Amino acid sequence: MSGLDRSLIAALPPFAGAGPAQLDAVLDEARSVYRARGSSLYEQDKPADSFFVLLHGRLRVTRLTPDGRQVVVRFAGPGELVGVAVALGRDTYPATAAAAVDSVALAWPSARWPQMLGLLPALAGAALQAAGARLHDAHSRIVELSTEQVERRVANALVRLSETTGRRVEQGILIDFPISRQDVAEATGTTLHNVSRILSAWEERGWVKGGRQRIVICEPHRLMSLGEGYPANRG
Amino acid sequence: MSGLDRSLIAALPPFAGAGPAQLDAVLDEARSVYRARGSSLYEQDKPADSFFVLLHGRLRVTRLTPDGRQVVVRFAGPGELVGVAVALGRDTYPATAAAAVDSVALAWPSARWPQMLGLLPALAGAALQAAGARLHDAHSRIVELSTEQVERRVANALVRLSETTGRRVEQGILIDFPISRQDVAEATGTTLHNVSRILSAWEERGWVKGGRQRIVICEPHRLMSLGEGYPANRG
DNA sequence: CGGATACTTGAGCAATATCAACCGACGTGG
DNA sequence: CCACGTCGGTTGATATTGCTCAAGTATCCG
Numbered sequence: 464m465s466g467l468d469r470s471l472i473a474a475l476p477p478f479a480g481a482g483p484a485q486l487d488a489v490l491d492e493a494r495s496v497y498r499a500r501g502s503s504l505y506e507q508d509k510p511a512d513s514f515f516v517l518l519h520g521r522l523r524v525t526r527l528t529p530d531g532r533q534v535v536v537r538f539a540g541p542g543e544l545v546g547v548a549v550a551l552g553r554d555t556y557p558a559t560a561a562a563a564v565d566s567v568a569l570a571w572p573s574a575r576w577p578q579m580l581g582l583l584p585a586l587a588g589a590a591l592q593a594a595g596a597r598l599h600d601a602h603s604r605i606v607e608l609s610t611e612q613v614e615r616r617v618a619n620a621l622v623r624l625s626e627t628t629g630r631r632v633e634q635g636i637l638i639d640f641p642i643s644r645q646d647v648a649e650a651t652g653t654t655l656h657n658v659s660r661i662l663s664a665w666e667e668r669g670w671v672k673g674g675r676q677r678i679v680i681c682e683p684h685r686l687m688s689l690g691e692g693y694p695a696n697r698g
Numbered sequence: 699m700s701g702l703d704r705s706l707i708a709a710l711p712p713f714a715g716a717g718p719a720q721l722d723a724v725l726d727e728a729r730s731v732y733r734a735r736g737s738s739l740y741e742q743d744k745p746a747d748s749f750f751v752l753l754h755g756r757l758r759v760t761r762l763t764p765d766g767r768q769v770v771v772r773f774a775g776p777g778e779l780v781g782v783a784v785a786l787g788r789d790t791y792p793a794t795a796a797a798a799v800d801s802v803a804l805a806w807p808s809a810r811w812p813q814m815l816g817l818l819p820a821l822a823g824a825a826l827q828a829a830g831a832r833l834h835d836a837h838s839r840i841v842e843l844s845t846e847q848v849e850r851r852v853a854n855a856l857v858r859l860s861e862t863t864g865r866r867v868e869q870g871i872l873i874d875f876p877i878s879r880q881d882v883a884e885a886t887g888t889t890l891h892n893v894s895r896i897l898s899a900w901e902e903r904g905w906v907k908g909g910r911q912r913i914v915i916c917e918p919h920r921l922m923s924l925g926e927g928y929p930a931n932r933g
Numbered sequence: 934c935g936g937a938t939a940c941t942t943g944a945g946c947a948a949t950a951t952c953a954a955c956c957g958a959c960g961t962g963g
Numbered sequence: 964c965c966a967c968g969t970c971g972g973t974t975g976a977t978a979t980t981g982c983t984c985a986a987g988t989a990t991c992c993g
Contacts, residue, residue, distance in 0.1 A: 526837060526841055528841055529926070529927075530927060534844045534845065536837055536840070548830075550826050550830070551827060551830020551831070551833065551834070552826070552827035552830050557834055558837070580822075587823075587826065588822075591785050591787070591822065591825060594786065595783075595785070595786020595787050595788065597833055598786065598829060598832055598836060599786070599788070599792055602761060602771055602792065602836060604840050605769065605771070605836060605839050606761055606769045608840065608844060608887060609767075609769045609843060609886075610763050610765075610767045612981085613981065643938095643939065644939075644940065644941095645939080645940095651844075652843060653981075653982085654981080654983085655939090656941085656942085656982075657980095657981060659939095659940060660981095662940095663940095663942085673940085675938090675990055691764070692764070692765055847948070847949085848948080878970095878971065878972085879971075879972065879973095880971080880972095888949075889950060889951085890971090890972080891950075891951080891972095891973085891974085892948095892950080894972060895974080897972095898973070898974085908972090910957090910959080910970090910972075911971075
């Protein structure tokens with residue numbers, strides 16, 4: 464008994480349909496880990512000895528190129544499986560996951576993955592679906608990077624972020640974790656400078672409101688139509 | 699009994715470890731389909747009513763953007779699972795798969811996927827691994843598109859193609875299916891014109907040998923070092 | 934208050950897309 | 964079997980996006 468409560472995970476997609484006994488058995492193997500903002504949960508190219516379910520917080524998952532450039536692969540939120548390298552047949556992590564805000568996750572030893580599949584027959588399906596969704600996202604980004612120009616990519620990225628992590632505030636929709644221009648640049652395949660210029664231009668039109676590591680989207684539909692290719696003429 | 703022989707699939711990764719009885723049961727539900735060069739096996743946004751294992755040939759899997767631009771998502775070869783939208787939790791195909799050469803595949807109704815998982819316990823793992831490998835590839839391409847310039851991307855794409863589909867010929871390694879400059883452009887996120895110019899430049903140096911829908915790589919190590927960032931100075 | 938970190942902005946330039954024209958190979962039908 | 968049409972490819976000129984370099988300004992935190 465590790466002192467973790469079933470209610471922590473019962474409602475999460477990966478554990479859907481599991482009974483109390485299974486949940487307890489699963490939790491029995493789990494260890495809960497805390498990461499302060501900025502520290503990393505796992506690191507690229509290190510042995511993938513654990514996999515995780517994020518309970519609380521937000522992770523910025525990045526990959527580093529041989530020549531030292533960083534690319535944001537995705538942002539992960541509560542309830543998501545992360546670091547499931549084993550399940551995907553790898554023995555090292557393909558990316559680094561850093562806490563964008565103070566975060567809590569459950570961790571299991573990678574070696575336990577097969578047993579967990581036995582314990583939770585639905586887990587394989589859930590993992591496949593999660594992998595499918597990520598694959599679909601990745602392909603969408605490839606298409607975007609291949610065909611769209613920077614301003615449209617930034618617009619799309621912000622719209623997606625506002626959908627998954629947005630919080631309604633007075634002036635619009637706030638992207639609810641500290642995100643720098645650099646982060647946006649690394650997520651859209653451009654430079655800090657371009658993102659800054661683009662956001663400044665939008666802010667001038669009242670479409671967004673910026674701040675230090677802070678973005679509020681005031682006119683979401685403007686960004687959406689921009690992302691769909693309608694030119695950014697004033698209006 | 700559909701008249702298909704176990705030996706067709708026994709050696710393929712998705713069916714690894716299955717016994718003769720299982721293989722027969724699986725084949726019993728399968729239908730074999732033939733696609734002439736240029737015709738499509740499944741189409742983007744259509745209901746995903748079948749999934750496939752490619753037995754022979756090569757597929758060009760593409761995605762079309764709303765504004766009509768095409769992007770090559772991947773090339774698939776013999777033994778690969780394709781069109782597994784169901785497994786990934788989708789009910790339409792996310793892309794179009796066209797035969798790059800005359801091709802043969804086995805097809806199962808999507809509705810049979812759950813039963814097949816029951817019949818072949820290893821299939822879920824194989825599918826997860828395949829999805830993981832594709833996810834990894836997709837992320838690599840995102841990183842590439844985000845950070846590398848066109849010439850390097852083209853070099854990397856050709857190296858990868860030569861590794862997966864290359865055939866040793868007198869002058870070097872031939873990419874063993876008809877591939878146009880346009881295809882390469884759509885696979886690397888650039889234009890036909892740039893690819894043509896780049897290949898012409900390389901041909902001048904004797905690194906590749908081009909032809910109509912034909913590419914032979916004469917000096918693979920040159921392209922590899924180019925792809926890893928060493929400048930394309932003569933040598 | 935001082936250092937560090939994030940952000941802004943401008944100028945110049947390189948990479949790459951676009952536009953335009955042309956060439957040549959393949960294959961099909963007369 | 965040849966002529967011609969189509970498709971794939973080449974090449975040049977031009978336009979433009981977006982990157983790099985270079986300061987300089989806010990904001991946060993200890």
